[in-house]
Amino acid sequence: MSTVYQATASAPVNIAVIKYWGKRDTKLILPTNSSLSVTLDQDHLRSTTTSRADPSFVKDTLWLNGKEDEIKPGGRLATCITELKRLRQATVENEDPTAPKLSTYKVHIASYNNFPTAAGLASSASGFAALVASLAQLYALPVSPSTLSIIARQGSGSACRSLYGGFVAWQEGVHPDGSDSLAIQVAPQSHWPNIHALICVVSDDKKGTSSTSGMQLTVDTSPLLQHRIKAVVPQRMKDISKAILEKDFDTFARITMADSNQFHAVALDTEPPIFYMNDVSRAIIAVVVEYNRLSLANGQGYKAAYTYDAGPNAVIYAEEKNIKEIIQLVVSFFPQREGAFKDNLGVFPPGAEVNAQATVPAGFNVGVALKREVGAVKGLIHTRVGDGPRALGEEEALLGPEGTPKILA
Amino acid sequence: MSTVYQATASAPVNIAVIKYWGKRDTKLILPTNSSLSVTLDQDHLRSTTTSRADPSFVKDTLWLNGKEDEIKPGGRLATCITELKRLRQATVENEDPTAPKLSTYKVHIASYNNFPTAAGLASSASGFAALVASLAQLYALPVSPSTLSIIARQGSGSACRSLYGGFVAWQEGVHPDGSDSLAIQVAPQSHWPNIHALICVVSDDKKGTSSTSGMQLTVDTSPLLQHRIKAVVPQRMKDISKAILEKDFDTFARITMADSNQFHAVALDTEPPIFYMNDVSRAIIAVVVEYNRLSLANGQGYKAAYTYDAGPNAVIYAEEKNIKEIIQLVVSFFPQREGAFKDNLGVFPPGAEVNAQATVPAGFNVGVALKREVGAVKGLIHTRVGDGPRALGEEEALLGPEGTPKILA
Structure with a gap:
């Protein structure tokens, strides 16, 4: 019996109080100014993502709300997945030769938003944060949410702020490679819960x-x-x-x-x-x-x-x-x-x-x-105000035994 | 038989293309920035004003669209009338001792807009310009429209631009007394009539x-x-x-x-x-x-x-x-x-x-x-695009023989 490498995470929506508007680098999604948001309670609005790595998978595949979404080479989804695989290799596999080489496996990812797109609420922030959180969990990455936020940022700028609960700043940073353009928590949910x-x-x-x-x-x-x-x-x-x-x-x-x-x-x-x-x-x-x-x-x-x-x-x-x-x-x-x-x-x-x-x-x-x-x-x-990404149990997984979405739209 | 000292003038509406927004002096109506407007054809939109000076009048009185309007002491209307009387005295009566002392007479003024207030078009610009133009004509003031624009400005800022036809700049000026915050013509109507x-x-x-x-x-x-x-x-x-x-x-x-x-x-x-x-x-x-x-x-x-x-x-x-x-x-x-x-x-x-x-x-x-x-x-x-204030004939006067409006609302 082979091990199933799978993880499920949810991530919240955030709504900025100091607005992000304008990029100084459109490819890396580096903003022209810092921003700050409140993370909302994912009991009400959230994205949930299940990721599985398996040597039998033939290509990285993502289903959004049950429908397959194209992972364009060089696109934002591909960038996030590639970066997380690279981190897996650098921080886990290279450090511990016995660790499974998950970075070499293709992944299947299923993501679901519990709020209607028709609501006009940006789902890309919670969506990319949940993607990053589930893969980070799958890969057992020994890194901080701030590090993960750099990756989420490259998927959708404001997604980086959904890596934390509470009150979150996205510091614009100064480095051209974006290594300091990341989210930090100003205060946790518990600081000002009302x-x-x-x-x-x-x-x-x-x-x-x-x-x-x-x-x-x-x-x-x-x-x-x-x-x-x-x-x-x-x-x-x-x-x-x-x-x-x-x-x-x-x-x-x-x-x-x-x-x-x-x-x-x-x-x-x-x-x-x-x-x-x-x-x-x-x-x-x-x-x-x-x-x-x-x-x-x-x-x-x-x-x-x-x-x-x-x-x-x-x-x-x-x-x-x-x-x-x-x-x-x-x-x-x-x-x-x-x-x-x-x-x-x-x-x-x-x-x-x-x-x-x-x-x-x-x-x-x-x-x-x-x-x-x-x-x-x-x-x-x-x-x-709510908390940051949550690791969810197997009972909330969105992928079935075959590694395909449990419910197809 | 006594002479009737009366004059009628019309003045156009103007619509700014560089907007005036904000005063550096609210009493003198000195703007925080220069502005520029196009004067519109007064065949379609205009204010017409008749002014009469008479020793028998007991107080300065103004009727707007046939209805008496209060001339508050120290208010904008009073400021404009006072300034024009002062100019009459300084530039006409002091220069020529035979000139009638119109500056010492009270005035009756009737003003009328040919466009409905309900249209939401600012009538104060054309209204104050017509007031100033008719009194300047009554007083036979030997001054330029720019000089008159300084007075109209104190009635309603953008009124100063209605003292010229064509394309008109209101220069913000630098003097605290507002003596250089006035309108100049950038180009006449005839320059770009289409x-x-x-x-x-x-x-x-x-x-x-x-x-x-x-x-x-x-x-x-x-x-x-x-x-x-x-x-x-x-x-x-x-x-x-x-x-x-x-x-x-x-x-x-x-x-x-x-x-x-x-x-x-x-x-x-x-x-x-x-x-x-x-x-x-x-x-x-x-x-x-x-x-x-x-x-x-x-x-x-x-x-x-x-x-x-x-x-x-x-x-x-x-x-x-x-x-x-x-x-x-x-x-x-x-x-x-x-x-x-x-x-x-x-x-x-x-x-x-x-x-x-x-x-x-x-x-x-x-x-x-x-x-x-x-x-x-x-x-x-x-x-x-239209011309600046026009001197109108007696047949267009808004005051009747008694010095009261021909038509009362």
Whole structure:
């Protein structure tokens, strides 16, 4: 009986509060500026990947959500797999001659996202992080998540941040080979566990510019981007890291919103201009701005922080104590399809219909936005700061005995 | 029989291509950067003002569109009237002791805009320019439009540019008293008369931030604004002035669109962010971008330039030869209410319904924007570059024999 070399890992989604936008090296995916993100709870949003190495396999093969995905030679998937095999050889096989030569075997990889692509949430970050984590586990690599993050980065830039839980910085680095462009953990999940997130999935007429092509257009044409990179981001990285370490939500919120706005500002300063937010996104901003205005007027500081990636969806960060009020507020402007809201974290009484919970705080100026029709915000996902990649047991493996996906799409 | 001292003048609207956004002195209205505009034809959009000085009048009084408007002491209207009286005294009455002492008389002023306020077109520029022009005429001031522009500027910043026709720069100046913050003509209407404009009046849910308060919020909070002011605008002022002098529409269009985008980018970089464009504004941009892409692909250069002020309305500048095609293109995405389009400049056969003229150029990708319902763009105004303030005859006076408005609202 031969040994089965197989490992399964899951990895979380992360949402940046200091945005990455623009590469100084498009092949190695080296960014023009550092960035910082919050890792979200993979109980709600995750990618799971099973990898197996076997001498009988004839080629490296990957199935994404049950469907075979091409591993193009020289492409991002191939780069990550090659780098991990190289690390296996260098750090395990060369050190211990008795170690199985897994680096010489082809691999079969099955990956699955538990959230719909239609949600408009970047799945490449969690996807590449899970790929790297499962292969690192399969290969028993004696390396840190930061080292692995260098490999994940070459798959998808922001994937490097999903190698850690909690609050994670991607340091831009200075070396041309990218060896210092990696993720470090600013603070673990346990440091500030009551940071919650409400993802507002916004309907969109059509797909906008892809972030890969969009960011390079901005690098090439925006007169404001270089100023952002040189004069704004470094200070914000310091300030928000300090805010996280001090659990200073006020500063965290202020910088998070300012950086989201500035990212969209440089996108707009691109030729031709890039727009990711639409009128519904703007209306969510207006609601959060008014919510904070009211709170500040009451001497309570900022209570919510919106951030938008390269799409119309809002992510609202808030402390746990305010999240119920925020859900009630959002639903009062953006009613949900009946039964659509999953009360992941038990904010409401069991069985409560979310639209029936809609209410705005006393003193809130409801004139800041129009109440929208059901479906303008087509989904709300309540989650919170989470941990980094997890090693999963055999019972969660996605590959069957034959080394093919258990469920084919 | 006593002499009637009365004068009537009209003044045009202007739409900036290099945007003014932010004051370094809010009282004197001194801008943080120079700006440049195109004066539009007052046959289509204008303010008309009649001023009368009479020893029997008991107070300075102004009627706007037939309704009395308060002249607050120390306010902008009062400042303009006081300055013009001072100039009358200094340059006329002190020089010629026989000149009537009009500066000592109270004035009655009636002003009227021939375009609806609901159109969302800034009427303060043409309004203050017409006020200044009519009083300057009444007082027979021996001064240049540039000198008058210093006074109009103190009424409403961009009003200073409406003291000239054609292509007009507002030089920011350096003196703290504002004596060199004035308008100069870069080129007269006659230099490049075939520059046309299509104003697309866009429906809006609600009134956004006023530009007066919005621009100071940006000055106070945007990290990108200072870079725009120092590093971007000075070069653009030079480049677009050169493009105008050389009738280089390609460069004119590229800078116009880039500067509109950058103005909205710094508005977005404000805390809290300011949005003036909505989804319809964005769709118009997408149509113009695709129209230019097609033209560039055909080796014909840029054919249209959008620009947006502090609101959702688009102004599209184009050369006369392309304006028919542009109207047809715009109407194909944004159909008009039947009979709403006034064919000011005779682009279509007499009596033609504009929606029936809708068509897109061969090769145009109609997927860039959705076709909207009638009324998403609620009006189209076709106009062109125009002349500066005009002295009008008695038959166009807005004040009756008693020195009160001929028509009271």
